[in-house]
Amino acid sequence: MENFLQSIDTLTIRFALAAVLLPLLAFVVNICLPGKKNKAAGWISTLAILISAILSVFVFLKVWNQHQVHQQQLWFTIGETKLYAGVLLNNLSVLMLLLVSLIALPVHIYSTAYMKHDENGKRYFAYLSFFCFSMLALVVIDSLILFYIFWELVGFSSYLLIGFWYTRSKAVLANKKAFIMNRIGDIGLLAAIAILFTVYHTFDIDQLFGTNALVRSTVFELPGGWQYVAFGGIALAVAAKSAQFPLHTWLPDAMEGPTSVSALIHAATMVAAGVFLLGRVYPVFTELELNILAIIGAFTAFMAATIALTQNDLKRILAYSTISQLGFMVMAMGIGAYSSSLFHLATHAFFKCLLFLVAGIVIHEMQHVKDEYKLDIDPQNILYMGGLRKKMPLTFIAALVGGLALIGFVFTSGYLSKDGILIQSFEWAERKPLLFQLIPISAIIASFMTAFYVTRLIVKVFFGEFKLAEINPHIKLHVSDGGWQYKLPLVFLSICCLFPVFSLNPVLYEHAWLLNGFPKITGLDRVNIYHTIIPVGVNILSLFIIYWAYAVYIMEKALPFPEGGWLFRLSYREWYIDKIYSKIIVGPVLALGNLARWFDINIIDGFIHLLERIGIGFSKIADWIDRNIIDGFLHLVASIVLGIGNFARSFQGGRVQYYLFSMLAIILAIFLFKTLF
Amino acid sequence: MNDLLPFLPGLLKQVFEGVPLFMPEIYLSALFVVLLVTDLIFGKNSAWICKIIACGGLIIVALKDVEQLKFVVDENQLFFYGMLFLHQKTVAFKLMIDVLSAILLLYFNWDNQLASHKKGLTDLYSIVIATVFGMHLMIMATNLLSIYLSVEMVSIASYLMVAYRAENGISSEAGLKYVLFGATSSAIMLYGISLLYGFGGSLNFFRGNLLPGLMQVNPLAVSLALLLFLVGIGFKLSFVPVHFWVPDIYQGAPAPISAFLSTVTKIAAFGLLINFLTPFVFFPGFSKIFDFGLFLSVVGILTMIAGNFAATLQKNLKRMLAYSSIGHTGFALMALVNFNADKQGITALTFYLFAYSLANIGAWMLATYFSNTANAENMDDFKGLGFKYPLASVAFVIILISLTGIPVTAGFYGKFLVFSSVYTVYQASHNVWFLLLMITGAVTTVVSLFYYIKIPLNLFLRKTERTTGFASTSNYLLISIAIISLLVVCLGLFPDFLVK
Amino acid sequence: MIGLSDFLIVSAGLFCVGLYIILTKRNAIQVLIGIEMMLNAAILNLVAFGKYDRLNNGGQMFALFAIVLAAATTAVALAIILNVYKKYKTIDPNEIHELKD
């Protein structure tokens, strides 16, 4: 029996390894393929990820809520430390494994169509496979040092993909920024790992953070300051990877990459790695550190949401939305809602990916229009869009599903996960001082704002008339949902955004199966009233906001609103309120959004640029020192040498009597010196 | 009637006893006479015969030197009434001088300047042989009179050699400066000798009561006398402050003569200095009167600095070599601070001097070679010649490396041994001056590279702007240069070859 | 008897005068004269001291050799000076300074 279990475990491990390594194989094969634009590349990658996904499902089923599987073997020895490399499969890692491969699959399929015409298609799929490999490896690996390796490799593949169109200078600037900001986080992580290693002499995640976590044991203790340096490092890493304040500005810029990449990397998977890291090392944090995380998360969520309100670039809106949602997750981690955070991570991955794919289709079609009529427009600007729902119905529905999930509307997966976080945050804040109430409040405001900007986005894009046609009447819109490579992922992801996938009970988040896989939040008073009030309140208010937003953007054009007559009436009756809202709330909110954006561009990025400038300034100074002081010192030495030489030469004037005089004088001097001393 | 008459047989016996120990010198004087006679018989065309005779004779003398080794296996010989002195190192020095002089004699008429001398070189050969005789005496001298006599002999010969090319203004000028400076130095030295004699009452400082006598006298007076005396030796060695003549004379004299002066003469002077210092250093308590260790350290430091630093600014090759030879004197002086019983310092000095002389002769030969073939005198003239004369240029590089003291050349071992010997004394005495000496030695080594490297720099790194085809080949010279550089490297690989 | 110090004072005086001549005279032959004076000062010393050294007679012997050597030196020096004169038409050592740094 024992043996049997053992062999099952081995099989599981092998499957997991295969799931990880298949994309790598695809990467290598793709690299070796001839030509730049090889059709086979896409299919090889897709096939690889398909098999990975299937294997992941198997692994997931084997491991989920059963015993964890951990196998490792010696990698190398350094000094007296043996470093092991291995696979650690527990609930967290298999969930991530499954999630990543399941999201990657539709994105791959989608990409085969999306990148069909790009001349560097082969390279794209190679990169994509490489990313999948790194990401999958990241989630299953059992050693912190290997974790770091893949942590940085996902960053690297993200760098490659952001800069995929490397001839665009904006893309190149963006990928540089992304990499360097991630590097800042990496250093933090490396420092944290080194500190942990210093104290516990191991890199093994299981030993460090597993059931008998070393970090919890009282035998070793981190020296006082070191604990916080380690925490700071991890926080930095999380902030960089998961785009938390203040290292979040790379993510909007990263939208320069292909949209499918944004969908996979910058929405669903890689950016979630920060949250995943928090999940991995959770035991190491102290109360205070968790509070700090909560504050960072809440602030990021709020701030990003306000910015998203005013953006016109389709992808940027989604990017800020991603930042905001990641903020929720980090906040959830901070308040101790470990499982909810991961739950939200999972649901968010699906709906945000879906939204990005939708955006990709829209942008793709807009690009066609742009190319066809040789217009000088930004195909990503939602102000030029409109009325697309008729032409691309499936896309519209997918967008609707994704959008509602993002808002957290009931019956969607987003409702389950996000409301869970909100409820727990209120519960958590109960026992805290007054100031901490700001955290749930800002979260809930952010949630409302989410509703607003999502509605704005969908309305602007899909409702109304095609704006370009209004400006330029002879433009005809020939767009469609695209082929099956587009449709299939959309359908798949849309289904995943609905509640049954996660919980049979559409209302109560606690019943979600995913939550059972992780330790329950402990120590919080269950305040039942929140469990009713918050979901209902949030939903109703969201609905209201949706309508309001809809009204703001569409009703002004006095468009009929056939689907929701009662809402329309309500809105009509409340018109003054609406006006008051728009005066009192919309204005300031928009202003706040603008302010936040301004803050982002000028202060945070400005600060980064300032740092850059300081860095360059320092480098100039260093260069100057090199040239003038150090080399100057050398020249000084040289001139001293020459000076002495000249002095010695000055006697050699060619006059022999002068030589004699000097000689005699020196002899006399020597003698007098000897006499006197 | 006469005080001395009764002792006459005994005194004469001493003369006869001394003769076997004096065989190389007797051969030398015979050689001198033979050369004079040859010159007289064959007249102007006798140059090549004289050359063969002189070189062959020197080889024979060298063999005689080797024979002398049997007299000094484990004892020192004082002979001719304490005028002369023979021991292992003396023989080694004499051997060095003979061999190097033979090489230099070969080299004389390969120099275009000397070869074009209208009056022929036969007289020069005679003078050189007489100089070698004088240097033999110098090395063996243990009496103030023999010292003075031999120094004068070498000096006068040197004046003649420098001024030998009477038709050349530069040579005459060098000769004039040399003779005035030299004569003054020797006058000062003589004054010093007279004081030493007066204070001690004896001319012989190996035996007799010169040193005990000096111990009784006011130390300051003795110091002054010694200082004045050292001026004469310093003139031969060219250490600070008696080095002023060196650049002018080496530059003005024909290259072979400069080579002769900077190597062989210096070896002889060091031999003399060793002999002179030995009794003083070993005389108990004398260091309180005049501390030769300190004196040599200070002078060594100053000489190294003056020579090497001034050389960095030179543009003329011969002048640069002159300054560098001053620097080398300073370095060699360093070896003498270790003057203890086991003669480690002397071994180091011997090796150093030989390595230096070999390389220096090579360098001067190269100066001749380039002057002959490419008319190159100044640094700028050497631009790009490395590709035109690859063998000579490579040899030049090797020789300069040896002079700098970088492995794997003989010069490196020289420096190495000298440093070692100073270190040994330092370890024993912890005298800061010795440490300073070593540091100066190290620093000036770096500085010396700075100017030595200028030659390879010009030879290889710069492109020539001149297109002159002033070609006269000097194949013999090239061959001997190649042999010397090979020797330098071989000694660098297996220095124990040279231990005698 | 005449004290040793008397001889030595004369010789010291002579030495210094010679020294002065060497340094100041602008004629090589006069410089040579100065050198001879210094030599003579030394010889005077030797002779004076030699008075107390009858057996070895070092002082006087040395003096004899020194005189002969001085003659040889002078002869050679004069030959050189004449050569210089032929080339430069002057024998002022200060005028002849082609060789210099």
Next chain:
Amino acid sequence: MTMVKTLFYLMGFITLASALFVAASKNLVRSVFMFFVTLLSLAGLYVLALADFVAITQIVIYVGGILVLILFAFMLSGKETLANLQQQNDRFISISKLSALLLAVLFFIVLINILFKTDINNLQWVNRAVSYKIDIKPDSPMTSNIGINLMTTYLLPFEAISILLMMALVGAAHLSRKEKNA
């Protein structure tokens, strides 16, 4: 004794005075002749130091040889040079002269100082020689002593100096002789 002393002081004075004249004289020929006086008076001093053979040699070699050589050199270097040189002497700027004077005086002070410090009249070996009576007396047969010494103790220098003189002769002759094709 006093006569000897007087003679000594006279000779000493003449020596120094003529030497100073040589140093100070602007006339070349005159200074050469004054040097002749110096050398002669020095010979006198040698006699007073009981070195009669040295004194004779001094007169023969120095006065007879060297000085004549010098004069000969003057003649060879032509009359116009003499005139030139005299003029140059007149133009002599005195800064270097002053420093030379300073140096010479300093040397003199040092030398005299040393002589007094050493207590030169009471040197140990001198006293011993006097007490053992091995110092030279006016009636000592010094010439034969010198003869024997030259053949024994100083045989080596004696022989060596012959080679030296030969060499100097060869060299000086080489330098001075005129080559026919030169």
Next chain:
Amino acid sequence: MNILSLLIFTPLLFGLIIILMPSDWRFSFKYITLLATLIQLGLSIAMYLQFKSGPEHAGVNAEGSFQFVQKVHWISLNLGSLGKMQIDYFVGIDGISIAMVVMSSVVMVIAALASWEIQSNLKGFFSLFLLLNTAVIGVFCALDFFLFYIFYELMLLPLYFLIGMWGGARREYAAIKFFLYTLFGSVFMLLVMIGLYLSVKDPVTGDHTFNIIQMMNPANYDSGSVFSVLAHKTLLGMPARTVGFVVLFVAFAIKVPVVPLHTWLPDAHVEAPTPVSIILAGILLKIGGYGIIRICVGIFPEIAVSGAYWLGLLGVISILYGALNALAQRDLKRLIAYSSVSHMGFVLLGIASLTSEGISGAVMQMVSHGFLSTMLFFLVGVVYNRVHDRDIYHFRGLGSLMPRYTTFVMIAFFASLGLPGFSAFVGEAFSLIGAFKSPSVNGALPYWMAVCGSVGILLGAAYFLWTLQRMFFGSLTLKGGEIWKSALNDLNTREIFSLFPLALLALVLGVMPSLVFDKVNDSVLALVHFIGMK
């Protein structure tokens, strides 16, 4: 014949062959050189495969546990009372040397391949090249200080000429600067070497000895000697052993180079022709690091312990200062040269940590930097040979013009900036981990140094990415216009053949660092144990 001696002198032999061959055959010289380096590589790989690991083969301070040892009496001078001066030809390797030797052999092959660009005076170039080759391998193998010094100095001259004769516009200046700098260090090293020699006695023969291993044993020092551990002698008022350590350290620090002794490096690198830059950066800098480990730390362990703070400080300064300087450069080669300063700073930091992780990391970093800097300089050479310009601002968008080239550049850049999966990451990470570990294990370094060292990684990313962005990405614009465009061909087969193995090696070592660590580990442990640190 001993395989090690064979390894050392094979190039010399081939060099002599080249010298003796007529100049008409000059076009075969490069093939002969390549053959020599390939033979050398084969030998070193054979040695690597035969190399035995295990604590009994650790080397460091136990003479018996070195491998491939050859010990022959070479020079013996009788020096009177001081006994005989016995100098041995004594070579042998332990774990630390084998890594360096194999790395050097590889780099030499690449440098030989890079020499194809040399057009003038081929005989001189290749014979000097091979002489240099002998010298560097000799340095890594020598166990006799004297022999070490000989090889050490033997490197100078060939390099001087290689830089000076085949270099760029300011080659004279660069060559002299290099020569003087290095000689300055080595002359004083000579003094210390002599001092050590006179302080140490071979316990068997009773003579003084140059044997490095015996210099490591405090018991072998004469009781009154200058460098004796117990005697506490002083030099110029400072403890003698400290002075000795500092002097040796300065000599090697010049080679490494450590700020502020580094300014020869940018000049030398920039002016040197590509193969020489490769050797300089790939091998010569390692000699500095190797010397610090083997000689400074080995002979003066207690000073290394007490002075670790300063070593670490210099390391950190080098890391940051080098990186900042790199950021300010616009000459691509200069940038890479400064990046070398920064990367070698990690070596020093790792050594200073005195932990097994740190020292292993330092060795790894040296090996890795050997390959990567070779690659980088080779890559610079590629573009320079085509258009004779290296100014970063004169290029843009090379990625689309030379895709293969850009790929290799990216590999090299990312590997250099410490992307995991490549060897540099392992080296830097473990140097840093060592530095992090040090405060709590042995207290050699303070906490902040490790943190500051980490910042270097960030700066490294900054300048490499900036260069990538500026030169290779974006749309194609070249200063030289169409002429350049036609001149800038993509990599040819020879270049790919040179670069590919390097990239592969960097990758393989990054994935399987055990290839290095397995050989190095026992030696490092022995060293750490010897220092008395854990």
